[in-house]
Amino acid sequence: MYLGYETQLKPNADGSRRESRREWIERMLAATLILPATAIIPAFANSTFGTARRTKWSMPGLFPGRVVSVQDPRAIVEGRYQREPISTMMRRGMTGLTGAPDWVAAWRSFFEPGEVVGIKLNPSSIPWVISAPEVVQEIIAGLEAAGIRRKDIVIYDRYKDMFLKAGFDKWAPEGVRSSWATDYVDNIQQKIEGYDPDHWMDMQLTLPGFGFDNERARRSYAAAFITREVDKLLNLCLLKHHQSAGITFALKNLSHGLVNNVNRSHSSPMLNACGAFIPASVSIPVIRNKTVLHIGDAVQALYHGGPVMKKEATKFIWEPKRMYFSTDPVALDKIGWEELDRKRVAMGMKPLAEAPRDEFSGFVRMQPEHVDIAGALGLGIADRAKIDLRELGPLP
Numbered sequence: 188m189y190l191g192y193e194t195q196l197k198p199n200a201d202g203s204r205r206e207s208r209r210e211w212i213e214r215m216l217a218a219t220l221i222l223p224a225t226a227i228i229p230a231f232a233n234s235t236f237g238t239a240r241r242t243k244w245s246m247p248g249l250f251p252g253r254v255v256s257v258q259d260p261r262a263i264v265e266g267r268y269q270r271e272p273i274s275t276m277m278r279r280g281m282t283g284l285t286g287a288p289d290w291v292a293a294w295r296s297f298f299e300p301g302e303v304v305g306i307k308l309n310p311s312s313i314p315w316v317i318s319a320p321e322v323v324q325e326i327i328a329g330l331e332a333a334g335i336r337r338k339d340i341v342i343y344d345r346y347k348d349m350f351l352k353a354g355f356d357k358w359a360p361e362g363v364r365s366s367w368a369t370d371y372v373d374n375i376q377q378k379i380e381g382y383d384p385d386h387w388m389d390m391q392l393t394l395p396g397f398g399f400d401n402e403r404a405r406r407s408y409a410a411a412f413i414t415r416e417v418d419k420l421l422n423l424c425l426l427k428h429h430q431s432a433g434i435t436f437a438l439k440n441l442s443h444g445l446v447n448n449v450n451r452s453h454s455s456p457m458l459n460a461c462g463a464f465i466p467a468s469v470s471i472p473v474i475r476n477k478t479v480l481h482i483g484d485a486v487q488a489l490y491h492g493g494p495v496m497k498k499e500a501t502k503f504i505w506e507p508k509r510m511y512f513s514t515d516p517v518a519l520d521k522i523g524w525e526e527l528d529r530k531r532v533a534m535g536m537k538p539l540a541e542a543p544r545d546e547f548s549g550f551v552r553m554q555p556e557h558v559d560i561a562g563a564l565g566l567g568i569a570d571r572a573k574i575d576l577r578e579l580g581p582l583p
Contacts, residue, residue, distance in 0.1 A: 239386070239414070239472045239473035239476045239477065240476065241472070241476045242476065244297060244419065244479035244480075244514070245475060245476040245477075245478075245479070246469075246475045246476070246478060246514070246515070246516060246566050246567060247514060247515040247516070247517065247518070247565075247566060247567040247568065248479060248480070248513075248514025248515060249285075249296065249297075249514050250284060250285075250513070250514045250515065251514070251515050251518070251567065251568055252515055252518050252567070252568035252573050252574050252575050253284065253513060253514070253515065253518070253574075253575045253577070254511060254512070254513045254515070254518050254519050254522050254574060254575070254576050254577070255280050255283040255284045255511065255512040255513070255577045255578075255579065256280075256509055256510070256511050256522070256576065256577070256578045256579065257276040257277075257279050257280045257283070257509065257510050257511075257512075257579045258276075258507070258508055258509045258578070258579070258580055258581060259272045259275070259276050259508060259580075259581040259582075260508055260581060261508075261581070262276060262486045262508040262509075262510075263486050263487060263506050263508060266487075268319045268320075268321040268322070268486060269321070270321045273319075273321045273322060273325060273486070273510075274321075274325050274328075275582065276510045277290075277322070277325045277326070277329070277482070277510060278290035278293075278325075278329075279579055279582075280482075280510050280511070280512040280579070281293035281294060281329065281512060283512065283577055283579055284512040284513065284514075290329065290332070291329075291332040291333070293329075294329040294330065294332050294333040295332075295333045295334070297333070297419070297421075297479050297480050298330055298333040298334075298335055298419065299333070299334065300333075300334030300335065300336075301334075301339075302335060302339065302418040302419055303339045303340075303341065303416065303417045303418050303419075304330055304335050304339065304340055304341070304417060304418065304419050304420070304421060305341045305342075305343050305366070305412060305413065305416065305417035305419070305420045305421070306323065306326060306327075306340070306341070306342045306343065306420075306421050306423055307343055307344070307420060307421070307422050307423060307424075307440060307441065307444055307445070308323065308342055308343065308344045308350075308353075308355055308423055309344070309423065309424060309425050309440055309444070310344055310349045310350060310352065310353035310355065311349070311427075311435075311494045311495060312425075312427060312489065312493060312494050312495065312496050313349065313352055313353050314353075315489075315496060315501055315504060316425055316427055316487060316488065316489050316493070316494075316496075316504060317353050317425070318353070318355065318423055318425065318484070319484065319486070320358040322423065322482070322484055322486075322510075323342065323355075323358075323359070323423065324358070324360060326421065326423065326482065327340055327359075327360055327363060330421075336362075337360060337361070337362030337363050338362055338363075338364065340363045340364065341363070341364045341365070341366050341412070341416060341417055342355060342359055342363060342364070342365055342366070343365070343366045343367060343410075343412050344367060344444060345367060345368045345369065345410065345443075345444050345445070346367060346368070346369060346370070346371060346372050347367040347369070347370045347371065348370060348371045348372065349372065350365065350367050366412045366416060367381070367412070368381040368382060368410040368411070368412060368445075368447070369381040369447075374450060375394065375450070376447050376448045376449060376450050377403040377404060377447065377448050378447065379403065379408060379447075381410060381411055381412075381447075382408035382409065382410055382411060382446075382447050383408060383409050383410070383411045383414040383415065383473075384408060385414070386408065386409040386414050386471060386472075386473045387406045387407060387408045387409065387446075387471070388406065388407050388446065388467050388468055388470070388471050389402075389405060389406050390405060390406075390407070390463070390464065390467055391405065392405065392451050392452070392460055392463075392464070393405050393451055394450060394451045394454050395454065395455075395458070403448070404448070404451075406448065407446035407447055407448045407449065407464075407468055408446060408447050408448070409445060409446055409471050409473050409474060410445050410446065410447075412445075413445050413473055413474055413477060414473050417477065418477070419477055419478075419479045420474075420477050420478045420479065421478075421479070421480045421481075421482065422437055422440055422441055422478055422480070422481045422482070422516070423440075423482050423484065424436050424437045424440040424481060424482070424483050424484065424519075425440075425483070425484045425485070425488070425489075426483060426484070426485040426488040426489070426507070426511075426523045426526060426527065427488060427489040427493040427494045428489050428490055428491050428492065428493040428494070428503070428527060428539070428548070429461075429493055429494050429553070430453075430493070430494075430547075430548045430549055430550050430553065431452070431453035431459045431461045431550045431553060431554065432453075432461040432462075432465060432553065432554055432555065432557060433461075433524070433539040433540065433553035433554055433555030433556075433557075434520060434523060434524050434527055434539060434555050434558070435493070435494050436483060436516075436519060436520045436523040436524075437481045437483065437513070437516035437517075437519045437520050437523075438465050438466070438469055438516050438517070438520050438557060438558065438561055438566070439461075439465055439557075441468070441469050441474055441478060441516070442464065442465040442466075442468035442469050443465075443468075445468070445474055446468050446471070446474075449464070449468075451464075452464035452465070453550065456544065456549050456550050456551050457551055459550050459551070459552070459554060460554075461554045461557055462554035462556045462557045462560060463557075463560065464557075465557040465560075465561065466557055466560045466561040466564050466566065469516070469561060469566055470564055470566065475566065478516075479514065480512075480513075480514060481511075481512075481513050481514065481515075481516050481519050482510065482511070482512055483510065483511030483512070483513070483519055483523060484510060484511075485507045485508075485509040485510065485511060485523070485526065486506065486507070486508055486509065486510065487504055487505070487506045487507075488504070488505060488506075488507050488526070488527075488530075489503055489504055489505075490503050490505060490527050490530040490531050490534065490536075491503040491531065491536065491547055491548065492547035492548065497547070499547075500547050503547070505530060507526060507530075509526075511523070515567035515568055516561070516566060516567050517558060517561045517562045517566050517567025517568055517569050518567050518568045518569075518574045519567075520558045520561075521558055521562075521568075521569055521571060521574060522574065522576055524539065524555055524558060525571075527539060539553055539555045540553070540555055540556070
């Protein structure tokens, strides 16, 4: 059984480790909320990709707590991403994150020839705030520079119909493969086809009307894409408001993109359990251990009314003109949360944790605390004082 939390400890005088009072409280909070959830890793899996062994790249990765932000006012013009500034930003971000002498060496810090690498995209705000070709194509260029063959690069999102509607297949470079877990969105989401029965998270939460004795109703299974198709995953996330989770950035792009049966986490304005569901899902070992890099696209972002947007919510799109780079999804989300709150307050709105329900956000209370709970589970650094934010401005 895998409970998913690792504790940050402080030294005693003799050099041994002890928890601070705050860290103990955080761990107890996490245990209270997440202990009913069990992430299972089998002793044997029916796939060369299924063992999900922990490596030096596994979350929180090579650089826990480090987040690099690169801003360039030329990144987007009249709503269109600009290829050359995007390329420059991403290469600076990768070298800034790793300390490598150049961008090729930076990519080689994470990926090696012969590996199959997946890229988790995001189409959920179609057609406005979704993964951009300029960003994805630069990622692919970086993977190729690291020696990854195009046939070993797989772009993915959970639903085929959304993947195609977003047009991801139309601008992927020739030879890059596409993948998804299932063909279409459904409200029940308990079908096992496209998911791996050996990798799941069990949680005492079901959709109304389903009994707890129904395993599929209380479990979320990892997509076969992450368990069987790829060796490593790059998480390409976008900075957006989310009506139930508060923020969707690195963590939620994984939790609600790589498992099934997610509607139970936010099935009504009152039945909202994203605070617990997101960290528990990302703690599934095959997800936690294979996801090695998070690139956050905040060239344009959404500070309210997301992520599935009404046309009227386009007024909440703004252009931070930033890209973020981290191996730590918790630290990245903490910085993204700050960014969203700064914008919301500047626009006369409440911060995410205090915001009331309105016509563009239907849940009684959002749950951005999933970020801190994920930190308590050892997925990354949630303590802002321990996060190393490195901000890079535009080149002259």
